[in-house]
Amino acid sequence: MHVLLVYAHPEPRSLNGSLKDFTVQRLERAGHVVQVSDLYAMHWKAALDAADNTASQPGVRFDASLNSKQAFESGTQSADIAREQDKLRWADAVIMQFPLWWFSMPAILKGWVERVYAYGFAYGVGEHSDTHWGDRYGEGTLAGKRAMLVVTTGGWESHYAPRGINGPIDEILFPIQHGILFYPGFDVLPPHVIYRTGKIDETGFEQVCEALGQRLDSLWTTAPIPFRRQNTGDYNIPALTLRSEVAPDRNGFGIHLMHD
Amino acid sequence: MHVLLVYAHPEPRSLNGSLKDFTVQRLERAGHVVQVSDLYAMHWKAALDAADNTASQPGVRFDASLNSKQAFESGTQSADIAREQDKLRWADAVIMQFPLWWFSMPAILKGWVERVYAYGFAYGVGEHSDTHWGDRYGEGTLAGKRAMLVVTTGGWESHYAPRGINGPIDEILFPIQHGILFYPGFDVLPPHVIYRTGKIDETGFEQVCEALGQRLDSLWTTAPIPFRRQNTGDYNIPALTLRSEVAPDRNGFGIHLMHD
Numbered sequence: 001m002h003v004l005l006v007y008a009h010p011e012p013r014s015l016n017g018s019l020k021d022f023t024v025q026r027l028e029r030a031g032h033v034v035q036v037s038d039l040y041a042m043h044w045k046a047a048l049d050a051a052d053n054t055a056s057q058p059g060v061r062f063d064a065s066l067n068s069k070q071a072f073e074s075g076t077q078s079a080d081i082a083r084e085q086d087k088l089r090w091a092d093a094v095i096m097q098f099p100l101w102w103f104s105m106p107a108i109l110k111g112w113v114e115r116v117y118a119y120g121f122a123y124g125v126g127e128h129s130d131t132h133w134g135d136r137y138g139e140g141t142l143a144g145k146r147a148m149l150v151v152t153t154g155g156w157e158s159h160y161a162p163r164g165i166n167g168p169i170d171e172i173l174f175p176i177q178h179g180i181l182f183y184p185g186f187d188v189l190p191p192h193v194i195y196r197t198g199k200i201d202e203t204g205f206e207q208v209c210e211a212l213g214q215r216l217d218s219l220w221t222t223a224p225i226p227f228r229r230q231n232t233g234d235y236n237i238p239a240l241t242l243r244s245e246v247a248p249d250r251n252g253f254g255i256h257l258m259h260d
Numbered sequence: 261m262h263v264l265l266v267y268a269h270p271e272p273r274s275l276n277g278s279l280k281d282f283t284v285q286r287l288e289r290a291g292h293v294v295q296v297s298d299l300y301a302m303h304w305k306a307a308l309d310a311a312d313n314t315a316s317q318p319g320v321r322f323d324a325s326l327n328s329k330q331a332f333e334s335g336t337q338s339a340d341i342a343r344e345q346d347k348l349r350w351a352d353a354v355i356m357q358f359p360l361w362w363f364s365m366p367a368i369l370k371g372w373v374e375r376v377y378a379y380g381f382a383y384g385v386g387e388h389s390d391t392h393w394g395d396r397y398g399e400g401t402l403a404g405k406r407a408m409l410v411v412t413t414g415g416w417e418s419h420y421a422p423r424g425i426n427g428p429i430d431e432i433l434f435p436i437q438h439g440i441l442f443y444p445g446f447d448v449l450p451p452h453v454i455y456r457t458g459k460i461d462e463t464g465f466e467q468v469c470e471a472l473g474q475r476l477d478s479l480w481t482t483a484p485i486p487f488r489r490q491n492t493g494d495y496n497i498p499a500l501t502l503r504s505e506v507a508p509d510r511n512g513f514g515i516h517l518m519h520d
Contacts, residue, residue: 040307040309064270064271065414102373106370110364163511171513172439235425240418251423
């Protein structure tokens with residue numbers, strides 16, 4: 001199978017760097033083909049702007065969606081963007097690996113999402129009608145592919161527990177897992193989170209690799225997070241609120257999972 | 261009063277650009293002094309790296325927290341970072357204005373947070389003991405100042421409602437409002453969110469300005485979001501889980517608000 005690892009850490013000799021190398025090796029030894037988008041090493045341009053469309057006319061008012069749509073349709077996207085889209089098309093599974101900085105992904109990775117997720121590629125896909133509000137949240141260009149987050153944090157696991165002060169890790173990651181990965185069609189696997197990274201010694205590192213290795217070995221068999229699909233009857237269209245008889249009298253991120 | 265507007269949009273002639281100009285004018289007419297950090301216009305460097313410490317030695321393994329700590333303590337931070345910290349010290353209130361891109365702030369603004377929020381400035385502040393786990397979540401360098409998000413989105417309000425498919429807007433913004441603003445000490449006001457921006461005509465724009473203007477006029481009197489403080493007894497230390505008798509049998513972002 002083909003695996004794309006989108007990786008965001010500035011230091012190759014860091015824990016993240018070691019885990020990236022481990023991941024590539026583990027997957028290759030299992031017979032998979034791996035490509036790595038090492039965003040810091042690539043000097044990835046983080047800020048979305050008019051230059052992302054090589055046909056942008058100077059002086060014309062810049063509209064992010066329209067500019068992206070025109071560039072995607074006419075083949076005038078910046079080459080770095082088109083290359084990453086090709087990698088996504090090629091991949092059977094995508095792993096995003098990053099340190100949790102201020103409760104989200106590093107800016108350089110956010111900028112990868114913003115620029116690579118073009119209009120017509122990751123959003124603005126499919127028809128809109130009374131029963132179908134675009135190919136998104138379970139449908140879309142990246143449907144049939146799997147995605148998983150590998151996240152490191154210096155904080156303790158209890159700080160990210162259901163009653164932890166930072167908020168539950170699943171809620172912190174919801175905008176990424178649901179809003180960035182499930183949205184264009186990925187089946188999203190449960191995240192692999194590594195806590196308290198400052199305290200990992202050599203023995204700890206072996207344990208961390210062992211646990212990550214098991215997740216990589218089961219990349220094709222792990223059950224995805226059961227997010228509800230948008231266009232199969234659970235939601236009112238076009239309000240896109242969950243129908244009142246589904247998870248009645250409840251609110252919040254959790255109601256968008258089928259077993260919750 | 262002094263207001264810092266941290267603003268992230270690439271097009272001055274956009275709705276966001278117009279609202280930025282409106283905000284400056286409204287606040288200045290009320291007698292306040294305003295500084296704007298217009299991140300795109302400033303060509304803000306989004307990616308945190310070793311160059312953020314001008315004393316970084318080539319070849320030395322880069323550790324983000326340690327590098328930030330050393331630079332902050334020894335006055336060797338990159339000049340753009342030090343300038344933004346000075347603006348934060350100067351400000352009585354900070355407004356962050358941005359379009360919601362993929363359910364979070366634009367990469368360029370995330371990179372502002374990552375680089376300006378130095379160790380010793382926004383985190384790693386204060387002592388750790390059995391009753392006090394650093395000056396954070398309600399205490400810290402920025403305590404006594406107010407902060408507010410002004411957010412635009414193309415999506416409908418119902419899509420961000422308590423049962424909307426994107427998740428409730430307050431949960432989407434929790435990692436920013438609680439994790440980025442409350443963490444270093446800000447009193448965080450309820451966000452001002454402007455929906456369905458693609459459908460705003462001239463009349464709509466006047467209404468949008470009127471509503472935003474009211475929020476700006478009441479910047480000093482609006483009650484902050486009642487996030488629980490870390491070090492006043494609600495949390496177990498060092499696990500930092502909410503004590504079992506507080507909001508018993510409940511989980512999630514909402515339990516970190518006092519009235520919830």
